[in-house]
Amino acid sequence: MMAWFDARRHEGRELTTFRDLEVGFLWHGHRISLIARNQGIWKPAAFAAALTFKTTAPKEGREAPYEDRIDEDGTLRYKMAATRDKEWTNRAMMLAAERGYPLAWLVGTKPANTLYYYARFPAFITGVDLENREFLITIGGDPDQPVDLSDIRKRAAEGIERKYVSRWTKQRLHQQRFRENVLSAYDMSCAVCDMPHAQLIEAAHIVADADDAGIPVVANGLALCRVHHTAYDKHLLGIDESRRIHVAERARRLEEVTGRSALAPFDGGRLTHVPERRALQPDGQRLRRHFDRFVDLNQGGLLGAVDL
Ligand SMILES: [Zn+2]
Incomplete structure (x- = not known):
């Protein structure tokens, strides 16, 4: 998935449509779709863990949804799915956290006529705030640090884990x-x-x-x-x-x-x-x-x- 996004970015096609993401790409003969309607968190059928999560297009007159979504220290807070029928998507996120899998955050933007998505990756779940029912996510960072959920549950009870994101990462995101x-x-x-x-x-x-x-x-x-x-x-x-x-x-x-x-x-x-x-x-x-x-x-x- 990341190679696919990278290749597109290299070609100047980092802005994708919903359809591009829905069609996705072929991997060992299997079609991997990267998005689905009415799903915030997405897990392809053959996967156990989540692969992408998305933020819908900002309201008219707003340029990007980041400002109210990212903490001062660079942590993205992403709401857990709230309804019972979507609980499996939360479990898929938990599994991605436990295994240290990278995800892609798909951000919808529509400043002109077309809705485009762009991808932020790798995104790692660094914590879970159970009280506020939010996943704490760092964009960029270290892929080799899976999250110990027993520890997270403990810390979630005490307060909110915060993760430092370097100024460099922020600048790159900004650009x-x-x-x-x-x-x-x-x-x-x-x-x-x-x-x-x-x-x-x-x-x-x-x-x-x-x-x-x-x-x-x-x-x-x-x-x-x-x-x-x-x-x-x-x-x-x-x-x-x-x-x-x-x-x-x-x-x-x-x-x-x-x-x-x-x-x-x-x-x-x-x-x-x-x-x-x-x-x-x-x-x-x-x-x-x-x-x-x-x-x-x-x-x-x-x-x-x-x-x-
Ligand atoms: Zn010109």
Whole structure:
């Protein structure tokens, strides 16, 4: 399962649809499905232990469900199934905990029109809070430490186990979240040229992210293809507050002289698309801050002499 997610991520297809997950993959001739309708916790038929658990799409206007789901120390609290007919899914989670099996957390996100899931893994159950009926889960971490449930039951009675998650893990999660939120908000295509190859689309920051541990803000991002991302970062291409595209004079000159073009055709045009929802649209103030720098650097033909 993790190899399958990894391979997809490598190809720029880390955002999956429900159907992708339902179809899953073949393993030794058996189809392994990774999700099912009306199941929070999922265990394929041939498995004894749980394989995935999911969080449904956040409400309209929210970017990610993380903030109220993850403790300050990085522990995810996941509610146990509450009804009797779903008790077997709790047992499947307990078994995964006892055996130290990694799981994948499937997070639904729908900033634009399509509901996508992305996977957080490996996720290890590090404790059970019986009082609040929650599984305590660490994303990342050590696969070789199965959980002794007798111990957990004892500790659950005393209080709540907490697990430290390194700042590194949080930063990595943050970057992934930013990428996934921006890409899905822009329907995985470049805002400048509209090219649709997900493998070539990147999440660009409009202004540098000062706090990597903070909430990833789609309004500080643009989905851009690799060429236009680099051109934007290097100030060969600027985007003003009204989302109009400007190409640096030296770049236009070069393309004129060589008779070849990559950026000039977009000069004076507008972004091909931005998310429909206002809160996800590129923030004007941030665009201006970036554009001011573009103007500074491109005034007086300075750039011809400066290698950026
Ligand atoms: Zn592009």
